[in-house]
Amino acid sequence: MPDEPGSLHRAAEIIKKYKGNINRIQFDRRIDPGTVFYEVTASEDDYRKITEDLAGIGYLQTSLKSLDFLKFCVYLPHQPGALHEFLGYITSAGANIALIDFDDNGRHPDRLTVSLNLEQSREIDRLLDQLKSRYRLEIVEYDKTGKHLDDTVFYVRYAQEVRELIGESEDAFLLSFLADTNHIAQELMDRGCNPHQVFDSVLATGRTLNTTFGNNFYASVQRFAITSDITLYCFQPPCGGSVFLIRTPKELVMIDTGYGIYHTDVMAMVARYGMGGMKNLSRIIVTHADADHCGAAGHFSVPVFMHKNTLEIIRTNNRAYGSRSQGSVLEEFYTKMINLFSQFAIPSDIHCFSRPTSVMRGIFPVIGTVTIGGLELDVLDGLGGHTCGQVFLYSKTHGLLFAADSVINFGSLTKERADYSSLAAFLVTSVNVDSERARQERVALIALAEETDRSLASSGRRCLICGGHGAVSVLENRKLVPAGDLERYEAGTKG
Structure with missing residues (x-):
């Protein structure tokens, strides 16, 4: 719209003329003095007339020409x-x-x-x-890159920066993405946030992912002998959740996959550790639907096991599905944004765990069992604190607790990983869709680990807490301490 008196009124008059109902409007001169976002409900015929009249006076933006x-x-x-x-x-x-x-x-x-x-x-x-x-x-x-355009064309410049992250895209898709970003900026501005921090955080998320794959990929690696012939590997990529592999003489089982954008790098990394081609990979267990835990699952041709609500989150493209935050604009946008930037690949062979049984582990119902060689892991149904459908894997006998994103050793995160994680926390205000249930989950999982430590005390073994991020840890005076040694893997170096 032209930056002159009466512009907003003129557009509203056209919308009113054809019985359109304005559901949302957002304009902020601090962001862009010439762009206004309207969300309007109208019949298909009236919508066509509204857009024709707006286009007729030069108000309707239907393309994003590079400047x-x-x-x-x-x-x-x-x-x-x-x-x-x-x-x-x-x-x-x-x-x-x-x-x-x-x-x-x-x-x-x-x-x-x-x-x-x-x-x-x-x-x-x-x-x-x-x-x-x-x-x-x-x-x-x-x-010609758009980097020096000023804020009189803020959204055009922003669109060009998004294009750099995802490649050339249709204008209709980019316009929709801009509208969604504007919507969360409006939401966060209402909570006192600076709008430019919102846009900067979105771009920083994409840029961090784009600058940490390929030759720039690295990981922290831990190895544990669970039995004489079962080995657990934990790989922490630069961003997002950890990838776990359980190796036996006859098969490999993956627990969580990391981001899709890291798939090629993860394959090269595990080959360095003697699992080239992963030809023995028999199945994948997904703890929850966030892209950093299941975004690469679609790159594999093996069965993928998950909670039925995790499948629904993937289907609806909304990490808040099934929670009290389900209608949150922030959660829905973040899911779409991170899935786009991280190259989410949906698996084709999905199997869901069964309904809860009468067996409990602490406060968690057992909804299945995963057998890997001589290792049996109970599948525990979470409370829906971090996301609906998050599950935990547990073996009291072998002292293993895969706690997903409900128990994390934050102190073991590098500054780079912590900074990246803070972007998500800012954009959704809390990474947990239900903070009270998330607290209950964490308390109950720590109690389960303490109980396991007591049962293993005579053997000198400890319960290994495999959090969704950070180092595999043990409890020392109720605090998480990294277990074993951490190695650093870097792409392009010889192991």
Whole structure:
């Protein structure tokens, strides 16, 4: 919309004319002085008329054209009308002036500095040809990436930065993504947050993932001998949840997969540890639906086991499904955003655990059993604190507790991993869809680990707490302490 009095009223008048109901409106000059978001309910016919009339007055944005940035100095003659004539060339090129600076009492009394945003590079060429034939010209900066566009075209610049993360996308998809981002910015602004921090956090999430795969991939690795022929591996990628592999002489079982964007790197890493090709991988167990725990599952052709509500979260693309936060705009957007940036791959061969039985482990019903060689793990149904459908895996005999995201040794996280995790916490305000139930889960899981430690005391063994993030740990004076040794794996180095 033009930044002038009456613009909002004019648009609202058109919407009212065709009986549209405005469900949401958001405009903030601090973000972008020329963009307003409306969400409107109307019949299909009235919606068509509304969009036609808005387009007719130049208000409706249906595309996101890439803008080029040009900054230059031009030397104008000291005569009446010189600036007016120069600006005529700018207007005819359809350029938007982001900056103009001139003072005949300054150090350069003949020099005018101008920054422009233009839609097409050929328009820049045509404009420069016109100006060069008339004025002395010095090009200061020419940028086609959108990095130097100012906030008069904030959403265009933001869209170009999103394109850099996900590749070329249809304008309709990007416009929808911008609207969703604007919606969570509006929500977080109502809670006192700076809108630019919202957009920066979204981009930082994507950029961190994009700069930590391939040659930049690394991981922290732990190995534990559970029995004489069963080995547990924990791989902590740069971002997101840990990947666990349980290796026996006859098979491999994966518990959680990490992000889809890391799949190739994880495969190369496990090959370094003697599991090349993972030809013995028999199945995958998913603890919950967050992309950093199951986002790579679709890259494997083995059965994937999960809770039925985890399947529903994947189907609805909303991590708050089945919780009191189900209608949260923040949760729904975050799920879509992280699945997009992390290249979520949906598995095709999904099997759901059975209903709760009468058997309990603490406060948790047992909903299945996973047998891996001589190791039996009970599948425990969570309370839905972190996400609905999160499960835990437990063996009292072998001292193993896979606690997913309900028990995490935060002190073992590197600064880089902690900083990345804080982005999600900011964007959804809490990574748990039900904080009270999440607290109950954590207390009960710690109690289960303490009970297991007591039962194993005579053998000198401890309960290994395999949290969804951070180091596999044991309890020391009710505090989580990393167990065993941590190795560092780096892509491109020889093991």
